[in-house]
Amino acid sequence: MPEPTAAQLKDEGNESFKKHDYIGAIIKYTEAIALDDKNAVLYANRAACHHALNKYLDAVDDAHMATEIDPGYAKAWSRLAASRDALADWRESAHAWQKALDALPNTNLSPVERQQKEQYSANLKAANARLNGPPIVPLSMNEKLGKFPWQIATDMLPELRRAGPAKVSSSAWVIALAYEEFSKGVESMKGMKIIPQSEKPGTFVHRGNLEASSDCSMSLLYFGVYTAQGLTDLSNGFMRDDRVFHINQPNWIEMYNQQVYFEVTARKAWDSEGLETENGWDDVRPALAVTVRAWLMRAAFEGGLRDQPQAGVQYYRRALDLVEWGRTIWKDVPKSSRGAIFEHSFLIGIRSMYLKMFMNAYTDDPGLDSKFPLEQLKEEAEYLVKESEIAVQTRGDEPVDPGFISSFIVYPNGLAHAMIGFYHVQMARYATNPVEKMFSYVKGAGEYTHASSKYPEDDELCAWYLNCTMDCMRNAGVPIENFLMIATGLRDSVPKMQKIWAVSELAMGGRDQKIQANLDRADELMRRVADKTLTLEDPVPL
Template identity: 65%
Template sequence: MFEATARRAWDSEGLETIKELAQKRLKENGWDDIRPALSVTVRAWIMRASVEGNLREEPQAAVQYFKRALDLLEWGRTIWKDVPKDNRGAIFEDTFLTGVRGLYLKMFMNAHHTDPGLNSKFPLEHLKEEAEDLLKETDRISRNPTKEEVDPGFVSSFISYPAGIAHSMIGLYYVQMSRYSGDPMQKMFCFMKGARAYLEAANKYPEDDELHAWSLNCTLDLMRRSVGVKVGNFNRVADRLREAAPKMMKIWAFSALGQGGRDQKIQANLDNAQDIMKRVAEGKLTLDDPVPLG
């Protein structure tokens, strides 16, 4: 609150009013005045979204704060596209935007769960489109790295993790769509697409990150329900999960996901993989056989 007052940030004004006032202040007072005001305004909305979505468990309200932040960021990036970073501020950089978009995707899915179905106010098609667009953006940034020296944590926070979130949201999209389809072939298509998306997500996270192991677990869940997945391919993912789980436990043993049955679900998939490989050793299955549907 003190910083917002000191920087003369905006709070209750409407989005279009803020845009008008920002341009007016820029003309009158210059970048040294408007840059911190915009930064505090956007960051305050992001913090408010986190509070609404995570502490108050009101993801629908949180989505609106994220949308306000993203709208203002996109607007500023457009009208000040040729203004140097030192003037307009870090919030209008590519990487800051990808970080916010990743958070928005997660909250949008949470909001969908409060109003599920094909006619949701938070439609799955929109989630998928946003996730695919974010992947294009993170890929573009990766192929055109900044000349500034950045540490690995920066790359993880603003490129790898948003990409992982995007892939996992696409995976979730297919999981949800499989539940809404009455066509067995369409369900199988969703399982296969979802497994591929979760495997891509796993590849974006460090091996000791909870989301790496959990994405591999989600991959196995969907591979077990897909027709034609080879035992060898299934076992390769299971081996990765078996290696990742102990690394995860050193850091994430008591996380919220851990308290929600994560470890039991992982163990169930690992036990299933072990049973399948036992049948291979006994000659009852080969690595090229399809995984028994589970």
């Protein structure tokens, strides 16, 4: 039986696409591309599949390849533009929509082409409107509000070190050591200098965190042995505790972009398989590290600074996929060769950030038909629980600082339980059966209680997840006695939390007012129990 041709495989892919079997279609288009890799239609069709699966970065890659092969292919440009839209990349989106319009005939348009022109024009207008909208104001914190958590925690470290093991369980270790690495990264950014070269107009010398040799690449001169620490320190600090992220000067973003460009260019960021055999691990290790860490920070900027969590999910997912892939194919390669990004703790750190961003993306697109399904959120959270438990069992005897275990094992476990709690709360909201609704809230309360127990008493998340527990209990109508028991724990934890976390993003979002509302409700219930209008066995009234 003869092997199928590229055209036959394309037709089979088209049939799968019509049936919404996008993975099956991708397989067929990929097989066709292996036979005919200069066919723009195959790449454009595969891009449409990736887009349908909400894998927008993959869609961008394929659509871009289609436009490279055939710059006059309007549908390829439109698919590139649509994927850029999904990533909220309005500048590139507008450019691609314009290219799609330019690729259409100027006269004698067919009915389909007229419809395409109307659609592309409307989408171009929308992209330009978003592009020219109000500028995004980077998140910053007002020093007049008081000391930030990392400042207070840093001041606490000498006392904690003197106390030894008795004071190991404190969020001060986590946020202070996160700040230590994050601030080192910022200092590296500040040390970056760009110097125009008079003898070569249009080229620049980048002077960064360097030590000895010279390497010239892409019109940039690097002096010294390169020590790519800026991006490493920033991302390490962020992964230890993402609450450490803050912008404290107006040109922070500009400095960051210069740092990343410098590191990506100097280390030739990894973009293909097999480089370990071509160049050796000494080249591949930093190339992989820069690539993954740049994706992590890009995800943080998209989801945080730009408030586009759907884009942040894409970059975290790409980093997660690369690290999981590397851990599989290079499982026998020692850490000294493949690098820290393939360590289990690093993988857990990425999965934690991905999970939070996924929840934020769901919150922006809620409902049972969300592009970010609740069931997937729950599955990812359950997987993180298992991974963090495995990490406890398999961790070696390598010495680490007191905050490391919390940042990369204990806190992720708590986060995962909180995400499962969030899942149950959402399912309760969509339940039509009162009994199912009640049990979902009860399950949510259990998960939030478990999450709270994973954080030190002086971490705001210990108190916050107890507050979430009380919200669930109130909606479930649990006995007043159980509600008051959690209220006692919450009341005890608040002063400890305030010592470090009085000023935080969560606090600025109404944390203390929401906690106080539940504590006030508990006080009211205690009064009603005391005057015998309610008993401890009665359900908490809504």
